[in-house]
Amino acid sequence: MNFDPRYSGRNFASVGTRPIRPDGVDKVTGRARYGADFNMAGQLVGRVLRSPHAHATIRKIDTSKAEKLNGVKAVITAADLPDLTDGDAALYDILDNCMARKKALYDGHAVAAVAAVDARTARQALQLIEVDYEVLPHVTDVDEAMKHSAPVLNDTIFTEGLEQKPVKPSNVTKRSQYGHGDIHEGFGRADYVVERSFKTEQTHQGYIEPHACVASVSSDGTADLWVCTQGHFVYRQHCAQLLGMEASKLRVTSSEIGGGFGGKTHVWAEPVALALSRKAGRPVKLVMTRDEVFRASGPTSATSIDVRIGARKDGTITAAEATLRYSCGPYAGMWAELGAMTAFACYNLANVRTVGYEVLVNRPKTAAYRAPSAPMAAFAVESAVDELAKEIGMDPVEFRIRNAAQEGTRSSYGPVYGPIGIGPTLEAAKNHPHMKAPLGENQGRGMACGFWFNFGGQTCTDLNIGMDGSVSLAVGTVDVGGSRASLSLVAAEELGIAYEQVKAVVADTSSLGYNDMTDGSRGTFSSSMATISAARNAIKVLRERAAQMWDIPVDDVVWENGHAIAKGEKYGNLAALSLKEIAAGSGKTGGPIAGHSELVADGAGVSFATHICDIEVDPETGATKVLRYTVVQDAGKAVHPTYVEGQYQGGAAQGIGWALNEEYVYGKDGRLQNPGFLDYRIPVCSDLPMIDTQILEIPNPNHPYGVRGVGETSIVPPLAAIANAVSNAAGVRMTHIPMSPPRILAAIEAERGGRWSK
Amino acid sequence: MRYIRPLSMEDAVGQLAGSPGTAAILAGGSDLLVRMKGGFVEPDLIVDIKAIDGLAEIRQTAEGFSIGAAVSCALMGESAALKREWPGVVEAAKLIGSKQVQGRCTIVGNLCNASPAADSVPALVAAGARALIVGPGGRRTVAVEAVPTGPGKTSLAKGEIIEAILLDRRGPHSGDAYLRFIPRTEMDIAVVSAGVNLTLDEQGVVKSARVALGAVAPTVLLVEEAAEALIGRKLDEAALERLAKVCSGACRPIDDKRGTVEFRRKVAGVLARRAATTAYARAGDK
């Protein structure tokens, strides 16, 4: 297939319009099926027993009493999930995380599971399982875990990335480094240097739908899994590998998804449900409670970051440096590395160096959260950038514009940029009326920039034309944010037909070739590319069929506005054939008409955003109010602008929650204190202002329509933008996220000389 | 588990008193059902009191108001007379949860759930409200502050049900107010709270005062020294300063996931001061 993905400036008929989404009615009426809405005859209830200890050796598990309880059909432990990972360390971590093998590594770590006829019996059965723990010392704080005195979670881990292999094991799994130039020389030329340390607490994606699945294993070894996921092909692969199945024997169907944000890229309950079903010989439904979601799914890292930036009087940054420590939970990750890569990516720097440390702690295994690792790095860097601008006496926007990366800039993480949007988002922010709006007493304004890589990846799509001329589009990227609407627009655009004529579905793993997950902001970018390719292949068939109907050479048939047209004077009397007419005759011209596409969507291109916000701080209580918020971001081309705006607003809303109130609170016993939405405070509607958006369209040269992913970048600037606004409003630099009222009030009081009225 | 919906108080008391296992009274259920769902309680008997005759009414008598135990907080917000006389009590009740929760929840449930952070309780304590209790031994009336004895614990005996909350009729120049601190705008639990109830003389001098603080001790605190700071004075800066100081000092808070000791102390003073200012303005308007 010779698909040309290059951008070709063109006018659009469908792309850029705002029709209602095909999944909308079902979602608002409750007809849509989410993970827990699937049921099967004879289905059992699965439940998981979880460690109450942050760190403990599992000496013995006695399941005999639970097995004897009436109504219990299967009880499993790690012994029922034998290690088939064959030296694949990452896969072994997944296995161990699904069901603890030798040690429980965090409060909430699964240690056993049951399948029973009802929830009550399952709950009772869990209470009958006796686990003999030897409780070990634990560590949950990222800085504490790096100390020599800290309990070591895994004594086979010796820090990678050091010049010499260390002699002792530690909780630091890896050191990574990025940058170029000579920072010592750079700092030597600086007139001003800002140096600060920052902390951010662990947050959860907070998706409304908990993890849920139904697993059904047949006695012939084949299986079905219905599940809420961001990537059913990846789930199939991991589950099949962990259970020793051939991938094609496991059919995975993704449900509608009530939010994922990176948190549903990872299997937890699914291999357990399959193992229970295999043992019980009946379908098993496993739905996590909110408590389990918080304690035992995949929140983001807690971090500790040091930043140093130097600049000359004229506002040129001469050197920049950051050390980033990210918690990974109990298993190795590359979270700090992503932070180290993204930290200074917005800027054109001659001398830059970032160092990342991956740190193991007794907390759940870190998973991706929307532009994973970038928000915390941006918080630290953009806070320091703001402070440096202030010291120099420059406007913070001007200072950033002066140092912004451009086409041709060598990025701090290595590659040289193509056409990018950081400059334009900054100019747009500078000219935005928000920047000039007056502020009242105790109010402050902040702004910040953000970067994310974006990803393309493997994609496989089918486009089938029915005999009535309507089009079914089968995609393999789960629709998390409205992509079925966007992809229908793209199919309609390419075929030259109406949006309403296209119906997009997410196909199961047995109906399409492999697709990477909906992550890395890739859903619309990659699947629209595959849809365009599939549509072009279908058009080729349509032209052939028209040529056959007319009995002329196919080279004389072109496709325009949804019609085959015979090209040239000699065909003057041939009326154009519509897609509908060609489809109607397809039974006689060679059968069904379809277009298929399989490709690796390269060239996703990097993404930039600039956010502005106004905050009011109550200086007597530390309470904050977000008064106004503006997002400016490059979309390449907004296929469905409403859903692009939705992504901008959603990222900002999550960022606001993270910046102000959300945090995992662990007790001294290493147990999570707030595994629920009452005390894990995501913003409610009335906490948020209308989030204003401005879409910039700087075409991506590597996509036919110029599309860039938009899903993640919007969560990168908020922590920093809000911190800058709060710092300006409160008159004191905030360095610890979330900026909860107690932290803000403590900072204000400390600034005033510590006058706590006691 | 047995669920019953008695129509009379006598029946309800009898069923409760005679139940062999654990029994729970169900009003709005916004605490009880959450606790049951979470697996914290599993009562053998649930006595739903909402169908009991007259229990869902607010009655105005010569002595004041009698708010039935099944009156939802939303209903309290719709009573113009109650709002006029006890705006602080109503604003506290109307802070509970969300619109949906308001449609179900009751101030008696709020009181009997015995959370130190319950929103309506400091306002009720400041208002000098009393609870009318019916039990196997007859009827008794106690000050609301005597009902909760610690987190999750009450002084009610087996078989006892609170029938109504009683609020006095107000004299002239009286006003009350309630404020809580939460990090969000709604759907949250008070980190600190303060209820203030004042009666002034013709000159605007405080004649009587009651100040109550929530979420800073195992039960709601009635701070008499804080009332003394206000009595005999107009609400001048010195009086307010003293009020804030006394309230901060009276707190016995803990560090927890919702706030620090320092934060709670400081903000208790701030809220008491602000609530007193509002109560004073309301009193002056009457």
Ligand SMILES: Cc1cc2nc3c(=O)[nH]c(=O)nc-3n(C[C@H](O)[C@H](O)[C@H](O)COP(=O)(O)OP(=O)(O)OC[C@H]3O[C@@H](n4cnc5c(N)ncnc54)[C@H](O)[C@@H]3O)c2cc1C
């Ligand atoms: C989403 C949500 C938000 C919430 N927000 C708040 C908030 O902002 N502020 C706040 O203070 N609370 C809040 N709550 C807690 C709860 O809504 C309140 O405590 C409410 O007032 C309880 O009233 P209820 O009628 O629903 O009580 P129920 O749940 O019916 O009962 C609570 C307790 O009181 C007992 N009880 C009830 N009636 C009687 C009676 N007549 N005599 C003796 N015992 C009785 C019950 O047995 C039970 O132990 C919230 C709850 C939810 C679910």
